[in-house]
Amino acid sequence: MRRIMLIVAYDGTKYCGWQIQPNAVTVEEVLNRELSRLLKEEITVIGASRTDSGVHAMGNVAVFDTSTRIPAEKLCYALNHSLPEDIVIQKSFEVAPDFHPRKWDSKKTYEYNIWNADFVQPFNRGYTHFVYHTLDVEAMQKAARYFLGEHDFTSFCSTKAQVPDHVRTIYSLEIEKKGNLITLRVTGNGFLYNMVRIIAGTLLLVGEHQRKPEEIAEMIAAKNREAAGPTAPAKGLMLVKIDYFPAPERVEREFINECINEKQEEIRG
Numbered sequence: 001m002r003r004i005m006l007i008v009a010y011d012g013t014k015y016c017g018w019q020i021q022p023n024a025v026t027v028e029e030v031l032n033r034e035l036s037r038l039l040k041e042e043i044t045v046i047g048a049s050r051t052d053s054g055v056h057a058m059g060n061v062a063v064f065d066t067s068t069r070i071p072a073e074k075l076c077y078a079l080n081h082s083l084p085e086d087i088v089i090q091k092s093f094e095v096a097p098d099f100h101p102r103k104w105d106s107k108k109t110y111e112y113n114i115w116n117a118d119f120v121q122p123f124n125r126g127y128t129h130f131v132y133h134t135l136d137v138e139a140m141q142k143a144a145r146y147f148l149g150e151h152d153f154t155s156f157c158s159t160k161a162q163v164p165d166h167v168r169t170i171y172s173l174e175i176e177k178k179g180n181l182i183t184l185r186v187t188g189n190g191f192l193y194n195m196v197r198i199i200a201g202t203l204l205l206v207g208e209h210q211r212k213p214e215e216i217a218e219m220i221a222a223k224n225r226e227a228a229g230p231t232a233p234a235k236g237l238m239l240v241k242i243d244y245f246p247a248p249e250r251v252e253r254e255f256i257n258e259c260i261n262e263k264q265e266e267i268r269g
Contacts, residue, residue: 001065004072005095005248006031006045006079008060011086013126013235017053018060027051027087031062034082039068048101048242049108052194054234056127059090059241061101071253094251104248107171109187109240112200112232117180128181129200129236135207137177143206144173144184146216147199153192154223156202158231161193166223168192175203185240194231202229 008027016024020032028047035043048061070078076092083089115121115128116135150169157166170188177183184200202219205211211229219227 001067001097002072002251002253003063003065003095003097003099004075004092005099005101006062006064006076006092007090008062009058009088009090010056010060011126012051012054012056014086015053017051017055018047019050027060028062030084030087034079035064035066038078038082039066039070041067046101048106049239051237051239052197052234055237055239056235057239060239061242063095063099063101065097072251094253095248096251099248101242105189105245107187107189107243107245108191109185109243110191110196111238111240112184112186112196113236113238114182114184114200114204115180116177116182121180126235127238129233131204133208135182135204136209137175137182137207139209139213140182140184140203140207141175143203143211143213143216144175146213146220147173147186151220152223153195153220155219155225155228156195156198157192157225158194158198159225163192166192168195173199197232197234197237198228198230200232200236204232205229 010027014025015027018027020026020028028045031045032043035045043064043066045062045064051057051060072092072094076089079089113128115124115130118132120130147170150167152166153168154166168188168190170186173184173186175182175184184203186196186199206213
C-alpha cells in the first residue's frame with residue numbers, strides 16, 4: 001500500500017463542511033466517492049482540517065492509502081477530471097506510510113475577509129462578510145496583538161467543541177485594508193472549533209467601537225465563551241495553507257511503463 005497526499009482547494013458554499021455527515025453533501029464524501037471510482041478500490045481520505053459548513057480552502061491537506069500503480073504526481077490530473085468544478089486538487093504526491101495530517105507538527109494559516117463598503121459587492125459576496133458601517137482598522141490592529149502567543153482560548157471556542165485542551169499558540173495575526181477589503185490573516189499551531197470566526201467577530205466589535213482593544217486580554221483571561229464576541233459568518237473564512245515540521249518526505253518510485261500506460265488507458269476509457 002502507498003500513502004498519497006492531496007493539497008485540496010474548494011469553494012465551501014455548497015458543502016456542509018469537510019467531514020462526512022448523514023443526509024448532507026461534504027467535501028470528504030465527494031473525494032472518497034471519486035477516488036473510489038477512479039482507482040476501483042474503497043478509498044477513505046483523512047483530512048487535516050475539518051472545515052465547517054460554508055468555509056473555503058486554498059490548501060487543505062488529505063491523505064489516503066491505495067494499491068494503485070499510477071504515479072502519485074499524476075493522480076491530481078486524473079482526479080480533477082471527475083471532480084465538480086468547486087473542488088480542485090492542487091498537488092498530489094506520495095509520502096511515508098506513517099504520515100498523519102492531524103498528528104504531525106504543523107502551523108495553519110487562515111484568512112477572514114470583510115467587505116467594508118456602502119453596498120455589497122456581488123462578485124465576492126460568497127467569500128466576504130459584508131459590513132456597511134466604517135470599521136476602525138487601527139483599533140482592530142491594536143486588539144490583534146493581545147491574541148499573540150500561547151493562551152487558553154476557551155472564550156474563543158464554540159461550546160460544541162469536545163477537546164480536553166483549549167491551549168493554542170498564535171504566531172501572527174495581521175489585519176490589512178486594501179480599498180474596501182479588510183483581511184485578517186492568522187497563523188497558529190492549531191485552532192479550536194469556530195475559533196477564527198469568533199476572533200473575527202470579536203475584532204469586528206472593536207472596529208465598531210463596541211469594545212476596546214485592551215478588553216481582549218480580559219476576554220482571554222475569563223475562559224468563558226460569553227465574554228467574547230459573536231461568531232462571524234462562515235463564508236468570510238478561508239483555510240490558506242498548512243505547513244508541516246518537518247515537511248513530509250516525498251517518496252519517489254519507479255514503475256514499469258507498461259503498467260502505467262495500461263492504468264492510464266483504463267482511466268481515459
